[in-house]
Amino acid sequence: MNVIIGRYVPSNSVIHRMDPRAKLLAMLIYAASVFLANNGVTYAMLTAFLLILLLLLRVPFSFILKGLRPVLWIVLFTFLLHAFLTKEGAALYQIGELAIYEGGLQKGVFISLRFLLLIAMTTWLTISTTPVEVTDAVESLFGPLKRFRVPVHELALMMSISLRFIPTLMEETEKIMKAQAARGVDFYGGSFGERIKAMTALLIPLFIHAFQRAEELATAMEARGYRGGEGRTKYRLLTWGWIDTCLLASTIGITILLFLFRT
């Protein structure tokens, strides 16, 4: 599996030990403020802030870059699109009908940088925070909505169960693919019809087992007295420390700076 987006990488860095609520909030605020940047200074500030956060992760940098690789094509595509289609400022380069303008180049750089920053920030969160922690944070942050009869606990539970079963389903997919490959299925080639057949040979067993497992899980939960969120205590307690306040404060600080320096 080469997909690193959304994957947790264990480490004992400052960031890893932070309260997931702080990280989630910081990520959301940062993501929103990325859209405030509109000139060189503001983009530089955002980039510097993110680089510091990434350095604090203590995860090999090459690894983070590898995580960004799949989206690199989209970034490049956005860049080219903007660079060629924006006609502002002086023309820099002319190839027949196509011309690159100064404004276009700048816009291309900014928009693709915006993309990269957003993705790098979410990668920062997922590398340092397990899915379960994220769910806990979501449940805690959205807790107040319970008053308005929003089933926060149930939604968080659904989220954590689905996250929990992603690796299981992936493993199962791999197993079934192997078993069918051993029976002569070719998942990497063949005509359209053959591919459809190959997919049914994979998906039907996968679904059947997912349903069976869901039923087993429900039974197991009921057998252990699960009755929803009411009066339920937590095994992992979230603790907010000064470092979490620091993170949040500095993120808000960056947002304020962006307001001041944007044009």
Next chain:
Amino acid sequence: MDIVFEQVDYIYHANSPFAQRALYEVDLAIEHGTFVAIVGHTGSGKSTLLQHLNGLLVPTNGKVRIGEYTLTNRQKQKQLKPLRRKVGVVFQFPEHQLFEETVEKDICFGPLNFGVSEDVAKQKAKEALALVGLPEQLLSQSPFDLSGGQMRRVAIAGILAMEPDVLVLDEPTAGLDPSGRKEIMELFARLHQERQLTTVLVTHNMEDAAKYADYVVVMRQGTVWKTGTPEAIFHDVDALLQIGLNVPETVLLKRKFEEKIGREIPSPCLTEEQLIDGIKALFFGGRLS
């Protein structure tokens, strides 16, 4: 088909932070027509080794030769189909691979993939179903309406219908009751004889390894720790126990018995029959009166 492993390394997720080495310089030779049992702890590399036998995995370093095929790390997935016809793999819990509407279609699936005509495939399905001891009426039923044990047999039939030369079995009896386990193992032993297969059995069950295998391969921490006949392997009880593996119950009983009476039973006692004969020989052979 002879199977030879030469200095095979396998690394999962090579070149990533999740890289995990599963096999270390494995050398192994399995002669055509032998019944080999691979035993070892969970995580000793048994399953990884097994997946090399039909090219589901290819070695990171080294090579695997299976008959006329050679697998190295440059192997393309597409060229492996002819190999997969000759090497049938029954995975753990093979009933998880069933997907067709009827038992017949599911058993035909493998042969059809390998280019057998539909009539021949149906004929083979009928034969395979009889081989695994299920009645012909089941052919038209949905595989999902069957009992767990029946589903297992149908899945095995699906592999047998491909008529492979090499049969690879990954704990084929896991989760079955004792009588079901015995029936299935007897079936594989019989097929091994009748069709002159090369059989590779991965198992935790030392009784099965002792009873059915010509050779036992003991895996430990990604390497081949020891190979030998069941007699030789299970003779050294302490060594096996020390690395956390079991020996057949009968061998343990033999040892306790010998300690108590201070005499040796002149038999390796790998099966119940051998144990009984061995003890009989002690009592009625005139040595103990």
